[in-house]
Amino acid sequence: MEGFKPRTRDHPGVTVKSVLYDRLPEPLKPLAKRGYYTLVTGRTGGALHSEFVAEFFGSRHEYERYVSEFERGRVERLRNDALAEYRKLTGRERLSGVDLDTARDYYALTRVLSPSTVVETGVCNGVSTLAVLLALRENETGTLHSIDYPLVADESLEEFRDETFAEYGGAAIPSDKEPGWIVPDELRSRWELTIGKSQRELPRLVAELGTVDLFFHDSEHSHPCMMFEFELVYEWLADRGVIVADDVTWNDAFSVFTEVRSSNDGRLSHNVGYVRRTE
Numbered sequence: 243m244e245g246f247k248p249r250t251r252d253h254p255g256v257t258v259k260s261v262l263y264d265r266l267p268e269p270l271k272p273l274a275k276r277g278y279y280t281l282v283t284g285r286t287g288g289a290l291h292s293e294f295v296a297e298f299f300g301s302r303h304e305y306e307r308y309v310s311e312f313e314r315g316r317v318e319r320l321r322n323d324a325l326a327e328y329r330k331l332t333g334r335e336r337l338s339g340v341d342l343d344t345a346r347d348y349y350a351l352t353r354v355l356s357p358s359t360v361v362e363t364g365v366c367n368g369v370s371t372l373a374v375l376l377a378l379r380e381n382e383t384g385t386l387h388s389i390d391y392p393l394v395a396d397e398s399l400e401e402f403r404d405e406t407f408a409e410y411g412g413a414a415i416p417s418d419k420e421p422g423w424i425v426p427d428e429l430r431s432r433w434e435l436t437i438g439k440s441q442r443e444l445p446r447l448v449a450e451l452g453t454v455d456l457f458f459h460d461s462e463h464s465h466p467c468m469m470f471e472f473e474l475v476y477e478w479l480a481d482r483g484v485i486v487a488d489d490v491t492w493n494d495a496f497s498v499f500t501e502v503r504s505s506n507d508g509r510l511s512h513n514v515g516y517v518r519r520t521e
Contacts, residue, residue, distance in 0.1 A: 243465070245341065253300040255316070258338070260471075264402070267332065281358070287511050287512050289510075290387035290508065290509040290510070290511060290512065291309065291510060291511060293508050293509075294347070294508055294509065294510045295458060296491070297468045297506075297508060297516075297518070298351060298354055298355070299350075299354055304354070305350055306356075308349065308350035308353045308354065309346055309350055311353070311380065312346050312349045312350070312373070312376070313346075317349075317376050317380065320372075320376060320426055320428075320429070321372065321373075321376065323426065324368075324372055324424040324425065324426060325369075325423040325424070328367055328383050328424050329399070331416050331419075332367075332416060332483075334443060337505050338371040340369045340373075340488060341369075342369075342512055343511070344370070344488065344510065344511070345369050345370055345373035346373070346466065347370070347510050347514075348370055348373045348374055348377075348458065348486070349373040349374070349376055349377045349485070350377075351456070351486070352373070352374050352378065352379060352381070352384075352456065353377045353381060355455065355456055355484065356381045356383060356384070357384050357455030357456040357483075357494070358382060358383060358384050358455055359384070359385060359387070359446065359451050359453060359454055359455050359480075360378070360385065360386045360387065360454075360455065360456045360457070360458070361386075361387045361388075361389075361444075361448065361454050361456075361457045361458070361475065362374065362386060362387070362388040362389070362457075362458040362460070363388075363389045363390075363458070363459055363460065363461035363471060364389075364390060364421045364429055364440075364458075364461035364462075364488075365388050365389075365390035365421040365435065366413050366414075366415060366421060366422075366460075366461030367413075367415055367419075367421075367422070367423065367424050368422035368423060368424045369424070370386055370422065370458060370460060370488075371386065371422045371425055372422075372424060372425050372429070375425060375429040375430075375432060375433055375460070376429065378432045379429060379432065382415065383411055384432065384455075385432050385433070385434065385452065386432060386433050387434050387436070387447055388422065388433065388434070388435045389420075389435075389436045389437075389439075389440050389443045389444060389447065390421040390422070390434065390435065390436075390437060390461070391406065391437070391438060391462075392414070392415050392420075392421045392437070393410070393413065393414040393415070393459070394414060394415055394416075394417050395414045395415065395416050395417045396417040397414075398465070399412055399414075406439075406462050407462050407463070407464035407467070409463070409464075409492065409494070410463075411463075412463075413452070413469075419451065420435075421437070421490060422435060439461075439462070440461045440462065440467065440470075440471055441462075441467060441470060444471060444474060444475075445474060448475060449478075451478070452478070453479075453480045453483075454475055454478045454479050454480065454483060455479075455480050455481065455483050455484075456484050457471075457475045457479070457483075457484070457485045457486065458486050458487075458488070459471050459472070459485070459486070459487040459488065460488040460489070460516045461462075462473065462489075462491045463492040463493070464493070465493045465494070465495045468487065468493070468495035468496065468499075469495045469498070469499060472485060472487070472495070472499045472517075473494070473499070475521065476503065476517070479519045480519070481519060481520075482518065482519060482520065483518070483519045484516055484517065484519075485511070485516065485517040486514065486515070486516045487514065487515050487516070487517075488513065488514050489514075490509075490513060490514065490515040491512065491513050495517070496515045500515075501504075501515060503517070505517045505518070505520075506518045506519075506520050
């Protein structure tokens, strides 16, 4: 949830201010986020997640079976090796971008849907990319097509914000690495990476693919870019295809999109939403 900013403009009557959040001690910030989103939505993160599990999985047991895969055995080994490399090179314990709880859900969702064509915008160090590719390997089918416009660690954040959007949270890759560098070689046969802005590259990609079974948004979290990606991909989304979007609380693009589309939508958590095409 890097870049979290409670917004009174989007939620009238909620008086939580970003400046107050910024002053909180780090250990209290996760509690503040959960409390804020529960107040806004009237539902806890646990309730939202239970609805996600009920929507996509035949039972809680099936979901937990995929979670167990992610946390044990050969999947766990590859995941842990990649994250150990991340920590060694960056010196950080906390991951930038998608956290492990969300990555676990991305893995389980990709496993249960068994998609042929997956598209992802926003790669950074590659945590979500790793989770999806691990699932595709277990499925023994499918290809992940990723688009990324990376911030490199030794580049100016302010200049990058001028090129993208002013509220970019600052997630960056090491200066000597490429996007998705934590992905091990043995998973890369099912991965195609394009460097560039999604506004330029995504139209060409989806036209070439013809159909998208599963789409993950985690690129530029500006309102125009998010609406652009949602609307474009929805037109190419397969029947029962799914759009997943991280950082949906940054603005109201996701809520506007789902309201206009009258879609079958929900949340993996307060900050991660999904849309399922049912036409």
